[in-house]
Amino acid sequence: MDRESKKINNMGVKKRTIKREITFSGVGVHTGQKVNLRLKPSSSGRIIFRRLDLGGEEIDLDYRKAKAENSSLLQKDSIVIRTVEHLLATLYVFGLDSLEIELDGEEIPAGDGSSRPFVDLIEQAGLMFLLEEKKVIRVKRPVKVENNGAWIKFSPDSDLYLLYTIDYPHPLIGIQRYQGYVGLKKFKEEIAPARTFGFLRDVPAMLARGLARGGSLENAIILDDWGIVNPPLRFPDEFVRHKVLDLIGDLALSGRPLLGRVEVSRGGHKLHQAGVKALLEDKASWEEDEEGVPGFLIESF
Numbered sequence: 001m002d003r004e005s006k007k008i009n010n011m012g013v014k015k016r017t018i019k020r021e022i023t024f025s026g027v028g029v030h031t032g033q034k035v036n037l038r039l040k041p042s043s044s045g046r047i048i049f050r051r052l053d054l055g056g057e058e059i060d061l062d063y064r065k066a067k068a069e070n071s072s073l074l075q076k077d078s079i080v081i082r083t084v085e086h087l088l089a090t091l092y093v094f095g096l097d098s099l100e101i102e103l104d105g106e107e108i109p110a111g112d113g114s115s116r117p118f119v120d121l122i123e124q125a126g127l128m129f130l131l132e133e134k135k136v137i138r139v140k141r142p143v144k145v146e147n148n149g150a151w152i153k154f155s156p157d158s159d160l161y162l163l164y165t166i167d168y169p170h171p172l173i174g175i176q177r178y179q180g181y182v183g184l185k186k187f188k189e190e191i192a193p194a195r196t197f198g199f200l201r202d203v204p205a206m207l208a209r210g211l212a213r214g215g216s217l218e219n220a221i222i223l224d225d226w227g228i229v230n231p232p233l234r235f236p237d238e239f240v241r242h243k244v245l246d247l248i249g250d251l252a253l254s255g256r257p258l259l260g261r262v263e264v265s266r267g268g269h270k271l272h273q274a275g276v277k278a279l280l281e282d283k284a285s286w287e288e289d290e291e292g293v294p295g296f297l298i299e300s301f
Contacts, residue, residue, distance in 0.1 A: 013134045013293055017041045017098040019126035024117065028107030029196070029220065030071065030082060032213030035105035039125075042100045045132045047091070047255070049074060049081045053104045061088075063253040063276050068269035070211050072250055082107040085249030085269065086196075090118040092252035093187045095297045098130055110219040113195035115245055119188055134297075138289040139260030143282055145275045150266040152275035154285070157261040160294045164247060165265045166240045170199075172227060176240035182248070184299040191248070193234050194241035197221035200229065247272055254280060257294045 022039040042048070047061040059065060059076045067073050071083040087108050091099070111117035144153040163179040180186065198212070198220055206212040215222075217230040221238065235241055243264075250272035251258060264271070279285060 013136060013297070015045050015098050015130040015132045015134055016095045016127050017043065017130060018096065018122065019128045020124075022121045022125050024109055024111075024121060026109030026111055027214040027216075027219070028083060028105060029110035029113070029214045030211045031105065031107045033105050033107065035103050035107055035109050037109055038102040039121075040100040040102065041128065042098045043130055044100075045098050045130065047097060047099050047101065049084075050100060050102045051079060051081070051104075051106070052102050054079060061253065061255050063255070063273065063280060066250075066253045066273050066276075068273055070206065070269075072246075072253070072269045072273065080106045083110070084108055085246050085252075086111075086115045087118050087249075088252035089187075089245050089249035090115045090122060090192065092248055092257075093182065093184055093296050094122050094127065095134075095257070096122070096127070097134065097255065098132075107214075110196075110214060113219040113221070114242070115192040119192045134257060136257045136259060136289045136292055136294070137254065137280075137286050138292055139258070139279070139286050141285050143275070143279045143285045145271065145278050147271055147274070150268075150271055151264070152267055152271050153263045154275065154279050155261045155263075157259065158292070160258050160296065161261040162244055162247065163261070163263040164240055164244050164267070166243055167266055168239070170223060170225075172223065173239050176237045178237065178240045178244050182294065182296050184296045187248075187296065190235075191241055191245050194238045194245055195219075195221050195234065196242055197223065197239055200224045243267065250276060257297060259289060259292050259294060260286075 018041050024037045049059045051057045057079045059074045065074045072085040073082040139154050139156050142155040160182045165177045167175045222229040254276050
């Protein structure tokens with residue numbers, strides 16, 4: 001490694017925050033409530049969520065506090081931060097791991113159902129390096145979690161490689177597959193714009209569970225039994241690309257960059273979270289890597 005590459009490598013593993021405060025407002029896709037979101041620079045080395053409507057109650061980013069309920073949420077006692085995955089995916093790929101995230105409701109605003117609004121905000125705010133080193137996880141041996149024919153598998157790789165397969169019995173979806181190494185440019189162009197999707201037939205049941213109250217044609221792709229209610233698609237395979245976005249957001253629950261190959265078949269938030277938990281709690285399956293840096297962190301230098 002030459003001197004310049006080593007310099008970039010060393011800076012790439014420093015923790016990061018944003019240079020300027022970010023604000024974003026919108027409706028939560030499940031609660032239907034308007035929420036004001038603020039991301040603030042921090043030197044703490046941690047991501048902290050703060051509920052201003054609950055007197056400043058805080059939840060730190062921790063996979064052990066994660067749950068799945070048609071989205072990923074963080075919960076501590078009765079305090080909930082809902083639908084964190086699209087924001088977390090963006091923070092993860094930009095290498096941001098030191099922030100105060102304040103909101104006056106329980107759900108991150110949906111925006112257009114993708115991560116593109118968060119990408120735009122982060123790029124406007126800019127990045128700033130801290131002195132504290134990141135802890136990078138390198139997968140040493142395979143870890144696999146299966147559930148009713150769906151599965152997630154972690155195995156060794158020199159970078160972060162994702163392979164995701166979905167199979168929906170719908171004429172516009174069927175079997176779709178996305179694979180490749182994670183890069184910042186690729187994330188911004190191919191993954192972040194992919195929107196969440198749902199089926200019209202599932203709406204009554206979701207509403208009965210108190211979910212999807214803020215879902216609309218502006219923040220989700222809606223499918224009936226034959227096609228799309230609100231075309232056009234942004235990509236022919238936008239459905240699997242959004243699943244990849246969700247996966248990256250759930251990998252971010254680990255709080256650490258990952259060097260490894262992650263394969264998922266017919267997954268969802270519950271399976272992603274189970275995989276992250278299984279990997280992190282099997283201490284023999286991974287190690288902290290002081291030299292390796294995922295490519296997306298160097299790219300966002």
